[in-house]
Amino acid sequence: MIQLSRWKIILVVLALALGVWFALPNVLPANVRERMPGFMPSNTINLGLDLQGGSYLLLEVDTEALATERLNNMVEEIRLDFRRERIGFSGLTPEGHGVVVRLRDPAQTDAAVRVLNNMGEFVAQTGQRDRTVQRVGPGVIRVQLSEDALQAQASAAVEQSIEIVRRRIDSLGAKEPSITRQGRDRIVVQAAGESDPERLKNVIGQTARLTFQMVDEQNSLQAALAGQVPPDAMVVPTDEPGEPFLLLKRRVLVSGENLTRANVGVDQMQRPAIDFRFDGQGARRFGEVTAANVNRRFAIVLDGRVISAPTIISPITGGSGQITGNFSVQTASDLVNLLNAGALPAPLTVEEQRTVGAELGADAVRAGLISTVVAFVLVLAFMVLSYGFLFGGISVIALLANGLLIMAVMSVTGADLTLPGIAGLILTLAMAVDANVLIYERMRDEVRAGRPPILAMDAGFGRAMVTIIDANLTTLIAAWIMFFFGAGPVRGFAWTLTIGVVTSVFTAVLITQILLALWFRLRRPKALPIA
Template identity: 40%
Template sequence: MLHLSRWKTVLIWLIVFVAALGAAPNLFTDVWLPGWMPHKRVALGLDLQGGSHIVLKAERSDIVRKRLENTVASVRGRLREAGIRYTGLAGNGQTIQVRITDPNQIDRAVSVLTPLTAAATGARDPDVTLSKGNDGQLTLQITGKAIGRSLLAALTQSVDIVGRRAVEAGGIDPVIETRGPDRLSVQVPGLADPQRFKDLSSQDGRLSFHLIDGSMSPQDAMGGTVPARSRIVYSQDDPPDAFLVERTEVLSSADLSDFQVEPGNDEESSILTFRINPESARRFAELTQKNVGRSLAILLDDQVIAAPDIGEPVAGNRGEIPLNYSQEETEDLAAILRSGALPVTLTIVEERTIDPGLGAGSIRSGLVAGFVGAVFVIGLMVAFYGILGVIAGAALVVNIMMILAVLSLSGAPLTLPGVAGIVLTIGIAVDATVLIYERIREEVKGGAHLDQAIEVGYSRAFMTVVDANITTLIAAAILFYLGSDAIRGFAVTLAIGILTTAFTAFLFTRPLVVAWVRHRRFKHLPKSVHTDLFDGTNIRFMGIRRYSFTALAALSLVSMLAVTTIGMNLGIDFTGGSVIEVRSKQGPADLEDIRSRLSQLNIGDIQARRLRDASNAIIRIEAQGGGENAEQSAITLVRSELADQYDFRRVEVVGPAVSGELTRTATLGVLASLAAILVYIWFRFEWQFAVGAIIATLHDVILTLGSFVVTGIEFNLTSIAALLVIVGYSLNDTVVVYDRMRENLKHFRKMPLPILIDASINQTLSRTILTSATTLLSLLALYLFGGEVIRSFALVMLFGVAVGTFSSIYIAAPVLILFRLRPKTFDEKEDGATDEKSGKATV
């Protein structure tokens, strides 16, 4: 008889109740909730709530240059202070060389310079190495690890500065994190003007005051020798003016605070005011008193922005700089100076900006796609299983509720690919339930009482479901580890969906099925279960295996040739460049006008296409090839050209450094996923099964890649996610068939392998058809209603699921025959296990 302990039942319903509480704030957004209930809602990713995700790269060359200059200055100062004569002091890269002219002072010079080689606090190795050569030559080498430590310190210091600039630009609760050895990841939700933030973050913001060297003109200095105490700088004018300024800073950003803006005499001028700290104000007053009649150069990031004359001593702690800037430009400068100077130059290498209106539209599309997909799936389950289908539908609702609860309570952001992951979960969630129901039906068909059939069905389906879903879980884990933030959102929802599916299939549905059987006192399955339609099938799948295998192998070869010769339409994730989605302010988007206007900007090849909504268009700009800054320069030109007629809804920019990294990461992700799955299947099954699964999976991947060539769909990071999910789904289907084959191999030892394989496929045919149908229906809903951004993902998945289902039968199964899998392999294992239990040894 069926028995489910009371405490287990109570625990199951308690978990469901907690999940309902966790999901409630998302379902009743405008309803007052009691204080004892959770109030956290699902955190939306930037692609759903709008905002900018920008990756900044710290320029290592800046750190090297500054460290080199400081070390050269330290060497010069120490040798002069010690009275040691030298010549040829110079630095290049990370190497500094100096020659001591007096041989008797070489050892003393080494002693004087040795403190420069001391290790930084907490470091095991020195920052600088010192070596002695011939003729008094000393060489100091700045170590790579020292540069790395300085770079990390600069990045850490930049986090707060960039955060303040994001707030100055109008951002709300920006999130800035270090990523890798030289990157900052910046997420600014709800940013109304991303261009202003990019302008603010791209400037170092180093303000300094220098006396102008009047001993010679800048032209004479450039034509002859620049005095050692001075250097040449240029203004921001076009063409720029040259200035010869003293190296010593009179004032710097560290001496100044409280930057404000006052209007100038006209619209093209303004005044930047500031406060000088007391000690610096005293020094500045003394210096200006001694240098009345000379001129000051005020530098911003080593460019002259003003050069006032010192007419009289400057007293007091207030100062002002007249600028030929508009008030808006000066406000930006004040914002930069208030936030503090960056310790290292930051270059934008990746940008993904979403307009809040587009994000809201994506949410609506995702909700519609999810609702339609759920209706399709539940309707199909009710049609085939009756009341058992209703229970499966209830499990699906609880499943979605649990996903929302976990996302809400954990704080994991929900991205647009994450919404796709939930919709996909709707399709594949019923797989476990179908496996259980079909096991129950087979037991009843074999003569078992319904109570016993339920017990056996849940028990036998468990390991099959585990084996089938582990492969998808592995793919999700690798996606999370290697993917971008949006793809990680997909991996998180997919992984959560797999775990909640296991809970709802084995724990939530079981007490409901038991209660239904006890209440109705059924001894057999009711007539409302219609999957017996497939019981009479006896299809000889292996009868045409040679033809099907040959045809699929030829098709795979053609796909590989197409990929290598014709090539896929690679997205900017792998090629670099920019994609811009614009919306016409009035009427439909004029593609010819867009192409004509942008072609005059000399930014390379321009592609433009209209979306389903005629007022929307997608513009793609090729990689600029002039370094990381060139991509942002192109976006600025496009904005200035089209802003009068179009609103910018989405901007994606990928620089050359990031595109190369994404290509390597994507390749590594696919290979790592295949390798991990191969190891798992090899561990769980015989080696022939593992080889068959991998060959079938490679077939699916190759044909899917070929579909990109045929359809011209853009291949990007989302496509990599689709590939890995197809890998997981295909293996899910293959493992279910393999599990039945392994079971039949133990019971029918003398049955010819082709016939046994056909029997196994026919026995699991109802599950295969139902699972494929529910998954395809969910993906169809995602394709039709999920929105433009996710449509290509859904189309690829539709193709991949169909191909994966087919390969489980006509690739994975024939490989077992090809590699001579025989029942005696299992006989030997079974006999060995029996002898071991009886205490007998086998030979």
């Protein structure tokens, strides 16, 4: 165990060289890092929200609104399919997560059930359709959305919302935001350096759902405002001058999901506008719709509000168009960012928000630095007093190498350093020398038993190794459990603890072993000073 193996020396030298290489940007000024060549590492340890200051938001995805929207789509789907199959119905009544269908002629029940069974889609997790069809009486059928389908939709909506929120925050220029899922339908957003949570809420909270729908010109808007809304239509507020409301067809002709690009442009009056382009499917659908509705109005609806309702002069077949309205350069730019990031699948509600000031973060950094230095000095004093300058000094060298490797790994992985993470680092310092304590105490026992120095050193490393692995493996398992099941600061603590456990075993065993072997080869002592 105490022999100078070539592979051990190569491994240690390579690890320390990579450690210096990747940790170097942390000690260089920002202007120097910006001028470094492209092959040089530039990643530094990211300070978390509690150290740098910034904004914290706890968001909840409105999965119930998602279920309601799916139910409304199902009602429209049933209405269209029944009309196409000439199945008369007297009512489509939403009830819970289902709809009750009442037929005019009970004799058409079998035909209606057949049509309903062919509707919907399959749920990937179960392989079953997303709805069930039940006969509940003569000419009465209940169509119910399955719980598996609703749960799969809600889970997918949360994951999609996380990605969209990430793209929106990136458009603000926030550095390394932390966006994580919490529980079944919540999202935690931590934007270090972003001190205005209201700005975050405005950018994140807007659903940005863009739809293109035809204006209903066959029915009366006044009658609809009085409460007589046709089943296939809806009243929507507008930004159009002189038209506070418009009556629109419920059916969505093209949606923002078909957008491939949006950017700020100008209209014919040189006012800010939004230019957009559809993908192949959206361009084809948009061309068909505009060709079939020349001289009719269609509405561009954003988050349930009409922002423009132009008249179709001629078919638009190029797959691109322009949205005009009362935009300023800033509002047009914000809207472009939202459209390019994508629409949220469901509304987000803010459950909690808080701001950590930059001065509080600076105080936390100072406190963390002081506590780390104090912990290091106390560990150094303990090792030197307990095992002398040689063995204690070697442990301190291994400890410094451990800190270097931790810094390098955190820089490469982009990990956030938080106050709980600093606690994990301090705990790592104690655990790192714990391995040395086990090795040295075993050496002392062997010396007292009369073993010569070389055998005592060899036994110290060989017999203590099992205990070191067992102790650190249990700590590693606990850290993994905290990382996978914890959130926020708990994950930060678990991540730094995991890195520290791996690097401390490497440095406390291999580096200590190599340094002691070099000392023994040079001095050939008759007795170990550790005794």
